[in-house]
Structure formats: C-alpha cells, structure tokens
Amino acid sequence: MTLRDICALVEGVPVSGQSRLDDIVEFAFASDLMSDVLTIKRDQFLLITGLANLQSIRTAEMSDAPYILLCRGKEVTKEMLDLANEDDVLIIKSKFSMFRCAGILFGAGVKPVY
Amino acid sequence: MQFEYKVEGGDFTQAGHASSQIKKSLKQLGVDSSVIKRVVVALYEAEVNIVAHAYRGVIYADIESTGIKLTLEDEGPGIPDVEQAMRKGFSTASHAVREMGFGAGMGLPNISENADNLSIETVVGKGTTLRIEIKF
Secondary structure, three states: OEHHHHHHHOOOEEEEOHHHOOOEOOEEEEOOOHHHHOOOOOOOOEEEEOOOOHHHHHHHHHOOOOEEEEOOOOOOOHHHHHHHHHOOOEEEEOOOOHHHHHHHHHHOOOEEOO | OEEEEEEEOOOOOOOOHHHHHHHHHHHHOOOOHHHHHHHHHHHHHHHHHHHHHOOEEEEEEEEOOOEEEEEEEEEOOOOOOHHHHOOOOOOOOOHHHHHOOOOOOOHHHHHHHHOOEEEEEEEOOOEEEEEEEEEO
C-alpha cells in the first residue's frame, strides 16, 4: 500500500517528506516506546506513534523506517520538521487515535511486524 | 577513519546527532545496510543513555575496513549493578527520559544484541565507558 493510500485511510495530512508518498509499505508497528521500535530488525515499515518529539524522528532514521504516522493530532514542532526534512522522513498527521489508526490500517491489509 | 563527538547530559535536542553522522559516513563507505542498522541502533541507544543518565560524555568512533569500534566515555553516576542494568525491563530513568520514549530498560540489552563485542567499565560516582565492536 502506498503512503498516499494510508493518508486517505486515516484522513492524514503529510507535513514533511512528501516525495515519499508513492513509496510502498507492507508492515507497520505502533508504539510510543522508541527502544521497542529500535529492536525491530525489519526496515521500511510505518511507525505509528503518539510521541511527538525529535526522538521519534531520530528513531525512524536509525531504524531505516522513514515513515511516521503521528496520531491524535499531535503538533509537529519546527525542530521536528527541520530534522524530518534533513533526514527525508515522511510525517503524516492524523486526528485519529493510535488504536483507530492501527485498526484501520490492519483492516486494510497492512501487516504487523510481529 | 576516526570521529569524535561531545555529548551533553540532558540535551535531548542533540541526542542522536553522532549516530546520524556515523550512519552517513558508513553509507558513503558502502557498508551493508543491515550492518549499518546494527551499528546505529547500538550507538543511538548508547548515546541516549549518556544524555539520559550522565553529565557529559565523548563518543569515539574508529572505522576500519573490517569493522567499527565505538567507545563512549561518560562522566556520570556510574552503574552500581551492571548485571541488573543488562536485564530487560530494569531502568533507573527519570520521568523526563520516559517522556522521550526511552527508559524502559531495553537500551543495554539492545546494544548487546546488536554488538559483536560489548564491554562495560563503570565506577560509581565517576562514570561509565562502553566499548562496542561490530564487524563488517
């Protein structure tokens, strides 16, 4: 599924890394715990999180998973945007909760990492 | 190829800067992407540990054709019980660190899992030195 499709499903708005909207992701992982995300061996997955700070972007960068779905309408600060643009990380903002986002995407065929 | 980065305790805005720079260098050198991921995940966790627990620290990276040696020296409280700190789920992190998405007692075990060799020297009240080796 493309990130553009994911945007449509969660009524999301891309705020950085728009050039990645046609990339395809097969897997997603939902967590606010970045250490947990860093244990994932797979790359190119979608990180669904409510953690709106620089470390969620750093974690996406280190994980080779440059796609973040930020839930619950959390604000993206200028510092976050600057870092996301520097690292070419796509951030999609959704007003839906993490549970709702995960449920919609799972139902649409995005696979769980575990 | 050698690099050195200073890390300030408590400065979460810079946490990950060194790991990001090392990642770019390894990519330029054409190192296998799965190896790069192991290096930067181990380094990033260790870098966050300095920011989260120590007053300040220095990261030394030595990249050779056969692998990378990372040394992270910090001035900080040290680790009273290394065996306990290596246990998954054990953490002494503050609330502020947990708000950053860390501090769940997964850092050191994750570093160990990604490293080919890991050694920890620590003196309570003085600081900790981590040595991480990963082969290419």
